[in-house]
Amino acid sequence: MKMVAKGFRTTMRLLLLCSIGLVLTACKPEDIVYTDQGLAATGYGSPAYFFLKASAVPGVNFSREVFPLLQQHGCATAGCHDGSRADGLDFRDVLDLYTGLHQRSSGRGLFLDVVVPQESLLLRAGLAPGQPGRAPHPEFENGLVYDGKSYRLILRWIEQGARND
Numbered sequence: 365m366k367m368v369a370k371g372f373r374t375t376m377r378l379l380l381l382c383s384i385g386l387v388l389t390a391c392k393p394e395d396i397v398y399t400d401q402g403l404a405a406t407g408y409g410s411p412a413y414f415f416l417k418a419s420a421v422p423g424v425n426f427s428r429e430v431f432p433l434l435q436q437h438g439c440a441t442a443g444c445h446d447g448s449r450a451d452g453l454d455f456r457d458v459l460d461l462y463t464g465l466h467q468r469s470s471g472r473g474l475f476l477d478v479v480v481p482q483e484s485l486l487l488r489a490g491l492a493p494g495q496p497g498r499a500p501h502p503e504f505e506n507g508l509v510y511d512g513k514s515y516r517l518i519l520r521w522i523e524q525g526a527r528n529d
Contacts (some may be wrong), residue, residue: 424521
């Protein structure tokens with residue numbers, strides 16, 4: 365049993381080292397921050413640590429990822445967000461939608477809240493009925509519902525500053 369555990373630990377260490385190597389080779393040198401601070405305070409030595417700068421992590425692309433997702437969830441349907449209503453967002457055009465999302469909603473908060481992204485109406489309107497924090501759509505009771513992957517993608521885009529690419 366001891367040999368199996370030792371072999372497993374060795375395999376896991378090799379996998380960890382390979383993973384670190386892949387991450388480091390995928391990044392430019394200026395994206396990696398090195399520090400010798402860390403375990404020195406514990407008395408276990410002072411190995412070098414590295415961290416990736418946040419800018420090294422690829423951002424979510426609005427026109428290729430977020431915009432099609434919003435259209436896919438039925439937001440651009442006739443009479444809803446198709447540009448036929450003066451007071452509604454137009455989800456048909458990527459630039460019109462991006463501009464509209466940065467405007468304040470009618471007394472219900474911000475469509476995009478980059479300070480507290482989870483409070484963004486764009487996210488809250490996509491929560492399932494009965495979920496805490498859900499912002500019901502004024503036009504219909506059930507509203508759109510994001511799956512977990514869609515929600516996380518939009519949340520990540522807002523957390524990254526809701527930039528237009």
